[in-house]
Amino acid sequence: MSAGTRPSPAADPALAERLGVFEGRPAGPDLEAADEVNQAMIRHWVEATGDENPVYVDTGAARRAGFAGIVAPATMLQAWTMRGYRRTKEIEQWRARGRSRAGDVTDVTDITDAAGAPDDSPLDELFGLLDEAGFTSVVATDCQQEYLRPLVLGDRLRARSTIEAVSPEKRTALGAGHFVTTLTEFSDATGATVATMRFRILRFRPGPVGAREEQRPLRPRPAITPDTAFFFEGARHGQLLIQRCASCGRLRHPPAPSCRWCRSLEWDTVASSGRATLYSFVVVHHPQVPAFDYPLVIGLVELEEGTRLVADLVGVAPDKVTIGMPVLVDMVSYDDELTLPVLRPVPDEDAR
Amino acid sequence: MSVTRATRLHDDVSVGEQLPELAVPLTRTLIVAGAIASRDYQDVHHDPELARERGSEDVFMNILTTNGWVGRFVTDWTGPGGVVEQVSIRLGAPNYPGDTMVLSGSVTEVGDPAARRDGRGDVTLSVRGSNSRGDHVTGTVRVALPRRGAELRPLPGGR
Amino acid sequence: MSSRPSSRHGFAGTTALVGIGATEFSKSSGRSELRLATEAVAAALDDAGLQPEDVDGLVTFSADTNPEIELARSLGMGELTFFSRIHYGGGAACATVQQAAMAVHSGVADVVVCYRAFNERSGARFGAGVQGRPPLPTAESSQFSWYAPQGLLTPASWVAMFAQRYLHVTGATTEDFGRVAVADREHAATNPAAWFYGQPITLEEHQSSRWIVEPLRLLDCCQETDGGQALVVTGLDRARHLRQPAVVIRAAAQGSGDQQDMMTSYYRDDLTGLPEMEVVARQLWATSGLGPEDVQAGILYDHFTPFVLYQLEELGFCGRGEAKEFVRDGHLHLGGRLPTNTHGGQLGEAYLHGMNGIAEGVRLVRGTSVNQVPGTDHVVVTAGTGVPTSGLVLGAER
Ligand SMILES: [Zn+2]
Numbered sequence: 021m022s023a024g025t026r027p028s029p030a031a032d033p034a035l036a037e038r039l040g041v042f043e044g045r046p047a048g049p050d051l052e053a054a055d056e057v058n059q060a061m062i063r064h065w066v067e068a069t070g071d072e073n074p075v076y077v078d079t080g081a082a083r084r085a086g087f088a089g090i091v092a093p094a095t096m097l098q099a100w101t102m103r104g105y106r107r108t109k110e111i112e113q114w115r116a117r118g119r120s121r122a123g124d125v126t127d128v129t130d131i132t133d134a135a136g137a138p139d140d141s142p143l144d145e146l147f148g149l150l151d152e153a154g155f156t157s158v159v160a161t162d163c164q165q166e167y168l169r170p171l172v173l174g175d176r177l178r179a180r181s182t183i184e185a186v187s188p189e190k191r192t193a194l195g196a197g198h199f200v201t202t203l204t205e206f207s208d209a210t211g212a213t214v215a216t217m218r219f220r221i222l223r224f225r226p227g228p229v230g231a232r233e234e235q236r237p238l239r240p241r242p243a244i245t246p247d248t249a250f251f252f253e254g255a256r257h258g259q260l261l262i263q264r265c266a267s268c269g270r271l272r273h274p275p276a277p278s279c280r281w282c283r284s285l286e287w288d289t290v291a292s293s294g295r296a297t298l299y300s301f302v303v304v305h306h307p308q309v310p311a312f313d314y315p316l317v318i319g320l321v322e323l324e325e326g327t328r329l330v331a332d333l334v335g336v337a338p339d340k341v342t343i344g345m346p347v348l349v350d351m352v353s354y355d356d357e358l359t360l361p362v363l364r365p366v367p368d369e370d371a372r
Numbered sequence: 373m374s375v376t377r378a379t380r381l382h383d384d385v386s387v388g389e390q391l392p393e394l395a396v397p398l399t400r401t402l403i404v405a406g407a408i409a410s411r412d413y414q415d416v417h418h419d420p421e422l423a424r425e426r427g428s429e430d431v432f433m434n435i436l437t438t439n440g441w442v443g444r445f446v447t448d449w450t451g452p453g454g455v456v457e458q459v460s461i462r463l464g465a466p467n468y469p470g471d472t473m474v475l476s477g478s479v480t481e482v483g484d485p486a487a488r489r490d491g492r493g494d495v496t497l498s499v500r501g502s503n504s505r506g507d508h509v510t511g512t513v514r515v516a517l518p519r520r521g522a523e524l525r526p527l528p529g530g531r
Numbered sequence: 532m533s534s535r536p537s538s539r540h541g542f543a544g545t546t547a548l549v550g551i552g553a554t555e556f557s558k559s560s561g562r563s564e565l566r567l568a569t570e571a572v573a574a575a576l577d578d579a580g581l582q583p584e585d586v587d588g589l590v591t592f593s594a595d596t597n598p599e600i601e602l603a604r605s606l607g608m609g610e611l612t613f614f615s616r617i618h619y620g621g622g623a624a625c626a627t628v629q630q631a632a633m634a635v636h637s638g639v640a641d642v643v644v645c646y647r648a649f650n651e652r653s654g655a656r657f658g659a660g661v662q663g664r665p666p667l668p669t670a671e672s673s674q675f676s677w678y679a680p681q682g683l684l685t686p687a688s689w690v691a692m693f694a695q696r697y698l699h700v701t702g703a704t705t706e707d708f709g710r711v712a713v714a715d716r717e718h719a720a721t722n723p724a725a726w727f728y729g730q731p732i733t734l735e736e737h738q739s740s741r742w743i744v745e746p747l748r749l750l751d752c753c754q755e756t757d758g759g760q761a762l763v764v765t766g767l768d769r770a771r772h773l774r775q776p777a778v779v780i781r782a783a784a785q786g787s788g789d790q791q792d793m794m795t796s797y798y799r800d801d802l803t804g805l806p807e808m809e810v811v812a813r814q815l816w817a818t819s820g821l822g823p824e825d826v827q828a829g830i831l832y833d834h835f836t837p838f839v840l841y842q843l844e845e846l847g848f849c850g851r852g853e854a855k856e857f858v859r860d861g862h863l864h865l866g867g868r869l870p871t872n873t874h875g876g877q878l879g880e881a882y883l884h885g886m887n888g889i890a891e892g893v894r895l896v897r898g899t900s901v902n903q904v905p906g907t908d909h910v911v912v913t914a915g916t917g918v919p920t921s922g923l924v925l926g927a928e929r
Pocket of ligand 1: 266280281
C-alpha cells in the first residue's frame, strides 16, 4: 500500500476540474467531542497499546514529569472526536441504501470521522464524485499531527476540517486513484487551537471486477397486471406494443382498462415502428443501484405513432444528448425474465 | 520543579542513537482492542469474514492504533517527562493477526536548546515499524526533553 | 382586503388554525416515530392552550406509520369522532387541514389535530427511491413498471424529467433553480430551528454542487429529516377564546389534474405546468375572494427547486414561462414581491412533508416568523408537487 505514484495516462481532465473545486472547502460541519478528555477512555487506550507511562493515570507522576495533571497520550488525539459505533451504523445504512458503492478494503471511518462526512457535506459530495468515477475503495495513507499542548482531563475538543487537496489521477500499487488530503484543527473549549492534523487517504479503483459482474443484482421487476402484461410479453418477443382501442382505434400508453375517449373496454395492440423523437431526458448519477451502470441516461420519447415512452438511452455520451434528437427503439434482454425497449441514436445517414 | 530520574534528558541524546526495539505480537484481540479504544468500528478492524469479503486477508490494524503504538514506542524511550509534539506517519503493508511488528528508531536531529525557553530541547526521531511483509509504518516524531538542571516551565493544561 | 365567504366551501372563513407544534428537526432522532408524533401533537395543543382530551378528531397522511388510535392512546385523548387520512405523499399536507376544517364546519368534530411524524433520515429514506418495493399486481404498483426497471427510481429522477423539458421550452437555466435554493438557505440561515441554520449558500456553490440527476444538483434537492409536526384546527368562534390569535383558514383545496400520475405525469400535452396545482389555485382564489396581489408571502412546496418555478406560474404570481425573471429579480427574498419559504423551506429548515411549511404560514400570519414579512395579511401555502396536491390561504382575523 505504499504511496509511490506516477500520473495516470488515462486520467479524465473534466473530472480533474470537477475535483479541483473542492480544494479549500470545509469538509463538513465541525465535530464536537461527545465527552471530555477522561480517564476511562485513556485507560482503554493505554491498555490497548500496553503503555505503562504513569503520566496517563497518576496525577503525582504527571506533575513530577512537568505536566499540569494527568494527560492523554498525544497520539490519541483523533479518538476524542470519533463518533463511534453509532456513526458506523449510520454509514452502514447509508451504504445499504445505495448511496455509495464504497467497499473493499476501506478505512472510511478514519477519514469520515476526521472530517464529518457522509452527511451531504462537501467531503461527501467529493466522495460521491469519486465513487461515480469508479474510485470506490479507500485506504488511509498518511497522518501528520502536531500537538500544541498536552491534553488534560476535562479538556473538550472540537474538530474543524477543510479539504486541502485532491490530487490528479495517480497510478499506485493498489490501482489508479486520487489522494484526498484534509486539514483538521482541534480546538479546546476556549477556542484555542490545541492540535492540527493533515490526513491523507487514497480513493482507488479496485482490481478486476469480472467476479462481481456475474453476481450483479437483477433490475427491479415490473409489477404486472392483466392490463399491462402484453407490453412485457411483447418485449420478450422483440416487439414494442402499444395498446389500441378496438372501438375507436386510438392508441394509449401507459395501458388502461378502458379508452379515455370512447370508454370502450375492448382493446388490442399494434407494434411500434420504433422511430421516435426525444422529448425529455435525465442523466442519473445518484443514488447508484448495483443493477445499473452510471451515469445512466433515460429518455422520454414520442413514438412515431404518437404515444410517449420512458426508456434507457444508450450508445450516446450524456453531453451529446439533446431534446428533439431522433432515436430508434431496440430491445435488450437483461435476464431470462426481463426484456425492455431501449433507445439508440439514429446513425446520421438514417436521420432523414 | 524538577523531573524524575526516569526521564531521558536532552543533554544525553546524540544523533544516531538507536532506540531499543519493541516487538509487538499481533493478535486479533490486540487489533480489536486498538480499534475500540480509538472508537473505530469499521468491520475490517474486527470482523475477519467481512474483512475478507472486502478483499483483505484478515482484519488489520487501523491507522489510529498504529499512531498510538508509534507514540508509545517513543515515550518508552523518553520516559514520563518526554513531550510528544509532532508525529508524521505513512502506512505501508497492513498489520494482520499472526504477524509481529517490530518498531525501531533512531535520533536524526538534536535541536538547539536555546531555541526553546521552557527548559526543554527538541529531538527528532525516525521511526519504522516492520512486519513480515515489509514496512507497516514509517515516519518521524518530534519530542521535547528536559535539560539537565533547567527550571522546567510547567506545560499548560486547559479547559 | 376583506374576504367574502364562499358558498361552496363553508369551512372557509369559519375555521382556524390555533396551535402549531414540532419536535426538533434532526438526522437521527433516536426515538420512535410514534414518540415524535406524540411530542409534536402535545406541543401543538400546548401552543393552543388545549388539552389532549379536548381533541375529538385526527388527520394524517396515508403514508404516516402512526395510527390515530396509537396517538390517542399515547396522549390520553379518549374518544374520537373523526379520523381520516390523505393519500399521495406530500400532496396530502394542506389537505389534512382541509379535512379538519370540513369536519369542524360540519359538526363532526370540534378540535381536530393534523400530524405527520417520521424518521425519514435515520429510517426509511424516500431519497433512496423505489428499488426495494415488491412488484405487487396492483394498479398503484404497476405504474412504477414504466420507470423502475429502466432505472428511473427516485423522486429526484422523476422531477428531473420535467425540469429538463422546462429548461428547453422556457429558456430558464439551472441557475434559476439555484436561485430558489439560495433564497431558502438564506432564510434558513437565520432560523434557529432550521437544520441549515447559519449556513447560507451562494449561487456558485449551487452550481458547483454535484449532480444527483441532471439537470438537478445536490443543492436542488430537499433534505431528509427525522421529526414531527402537528397543527390544531377548530371553529373560529372557539378559536377566539384560545391562547393564540386565530389564523383563519380563508381557503383550502385539493387538486388532481387530467392524466394525473404520481410524479410521472409525462403523457400530457406539455411538461411545463402542474395542472393539479392550477386546480388548487383556482379554488383557493375563488373561495377566498383573494388573488395573488392580496398575498404577502408564500410557502411553496420545495422538495425539488424546479417545481417552485412551476408553482409561481400556476398560482398566478407571474405569467407562463416567466418564473425565471421573477426569481432573477429577487422576489423570493425578504423585500421581494413574494418572500417565499421564510422558514428555509424543505431545503433549508426540514423535510416534514410540507407540514412544517403550514406552521410557518401560521407564524407569518401571527407575525412571529423569525423572517417576518411586514404587513402579512394573507399567506398561500402549497403541498407536494408532481402528485395530487393541495393548498391553503391563511389570513389574519381583521
Ligand atoms: Zn376508444
